[in-house]
Amino acid sequence: MSDKGVFCPDEGINHIKGFKTAGVSCGIKKENRKDLALIFSVVPAVAAGVFTVNKVKAAPVLLDLKNIKNPVTRAVVINSGNANACTGRKGMENAGRMVTTAASLLGIKPEEVLVSSTGVIGVQLPVEKVEKGIARAALDLAEDGGDEAARAIMTTDTIEKKGALKLRLGGREVKVGAIAKGSGMIHPNMATMLCYILTDAAIEKGMLQEILKEAVDSSFNLISVDGDTSTNDSVITLASGMAGNKPITQKNEDYYKLLEAYKTVTAAMARAIVRDGEGATKFLTAKVVNGATLEDARKGARAIISSNLVKAAFFGEDANWGRILCALGYSGAQFDPAKVDLFISSKNGGIKLVESGEGLVFDEELASRVLEEKDIEILVDLQDGEYEAHAWGCDLSYDYVKINGSYRT
């Protein structure tokens, strides 16, 4: 096993010491599709969370912001098909009922339960159905229930998102596994994105929060724009401590190894969300290198990947580099336009389009071959420092408009 750990894209939150999971159908979604997931830690775990910064927060998020402060967390209950957002006092009551139902069935305290919802906004939860679903999920809890849980949190997703990484901390094998949901309505206005990361590492709660925050900044926050979040976005992690490693209480070598593992897993989830973009025909990576600061590189990469004009140009396989420079120009990043080089590449080759801020005469035929591929990288060299960042996104297609023009009805 290398220092960086081994990433297993087909594994999710199965067989992580201390955890049992389940995914069932409770009848919110049509056709008996799974719509309720339960995560349970058989031992007292510590939790950390990153939640939407939208002023309009769904009831489950408001409840989590309180419960996440509890020193111990034992369970997360998640429903799909209904976001329990803009549902007022009744919505808060229903989120509370999800928590108390899970707590009483699992024999734990309500403040040890977190809750998430995703789906339609502004409709009250069918809470009796949800309560029955929680009961059924509690009976189904198993060490290999993770795939059902991954399916149960999906809404417009076409595939479930999961991944895990094994690493060693002080001679002990530690596992970090995740499931996520989210699809193409990200960008520039992200629809609900949920991610649950379980680990058997032993780590102090404050350290876990720092790791999660940094991992989210380098993954999910690079597929959306800061602040541009939905009413329900939540990334939650639970650490059971069952791996038996020396508990992480400071920023030592183990801390940074675990941080890298979290970054790898969350980046994989973020890319999976982009790849499942509704109507997307291209997977785009914007890489900005040699920026004066990390923030400049990130701002540039995000602005490029968020631009409707850039996205539409890639859908049309048009090497319209002017739109890329334009997005970079309004990104807020500091740079010297006269120093910028710009390249595009795919597995069909690479081509330089801009040198020192000026367009080059380029081989249009090669550009067409580069652009006809599904995976394309846009590389911007600011020649202004040593920081780099990337952001991931998808193109803007007819199908995006079609799907999002009639989501509710």
Add this chain to the structure above:
Amino acid sequence: MSDKGVFCPDEGINHIKGFKTAGVSCGIKKENRKDLALIFSVVPAVAAGVFTVNKVKAAPVLLDLKNIKNPVTRAVVINSGNANACTGRKGMENAGRMVTTAASLLGIKPEEVLVSSTGVIGVQLPVEKVEKGIARAALDLAEDGGDEAARAIMTTDTIEKKGALKLRLGGREVKVGAIAKGSGMIHPNMATMLCYILTDAAIEKGMLQEILKEAVDSSFNLISVDGDTSTNDSVITLASGMAGNKPITQKNEDYYKLLEAYKTVTAAMARAIVRDGEGATKFLTAKVVNGATLEDARKGARAIISSNLVKAAFFGEDANWGRILCALGYSGAQFDPAKVDLFISSKNGGIKLVESGEGLVFDEELASRVLEEKDIEILVDLQDGEYEAHAWGCDLSYDYVKINGSYRT
């Protein structure tokens, strides 16, 4: 004539005392379409300008930022079909040649000339053609050349944009006329928007700059997002002083009357740009009322009108109010989600969708009738203060993607 003046939508920059204008074809665009406009003040005029804040500024913008400081301005020369952006030193030379050519033909100083370009980025100007065009335009200059000028600045526009307003300042009739170009590539990343406003009012240069800035903030900046500007955006105004009013040198009654006239004219140009949105099927107005501050109301209105999800929902005629609240929530505006009311209306009626932050059960049939109209207003009542703002936008349609997927090729 009322205090607010009389708006004449069919008049542009014709017959404004002191000015002559022209629009000709110089061969940048295909099929002999007009692509070069010239504005000339027969007397020494004062100018003010608001230019793109994009870090990547086209050569003509860089030149204007210098020349606009000159106390006297006599001419503006504008070409369409080529943006002279990302064209390096050669591009600066070409912008300079446009200025010196106009100056020598008109017998004025180079620093008294402003220049704009719009069109494809990254290709050098065919400057000899442009110079010949300037010579032809100088011969064509006329008091009623404004409509040709309006046509000569168009790129993807389908109709020319013009409007004028007559008002009285201290017993004198004063005229404010404008032409503009810009279409649907605005939002969220505005393609080049150009606007030229001529007035015969007598006004001190500093006062004129303040009026222009405030008018732009309440018009063009509400159809785009601050900073989200292209490489070439420019709004330029010239005042000849020929109306004979008492020169405006302070913020007196005349100042505020002229400010209102500028606001009316620029708002009309902004709406015309949105209505000419590429592929747009709906004209949307987002009105946010009773905000705690003007900035909160503006942030909210802009975020709603810029959201791809909101725009796609209106294209699909879907009353998806959750997306509107979500956009409001990430707008950065301060408000209490539990106080928000939301309505939509068109000439077919109005309907309340949200009360105190919660979705109402509403008449879906009435909602469909409201949404099938072309002009729709979204009204958000924050119930948090007394400030209001509006923003204009269009929907996101298949045709937007189609047109912008293959603009360059």
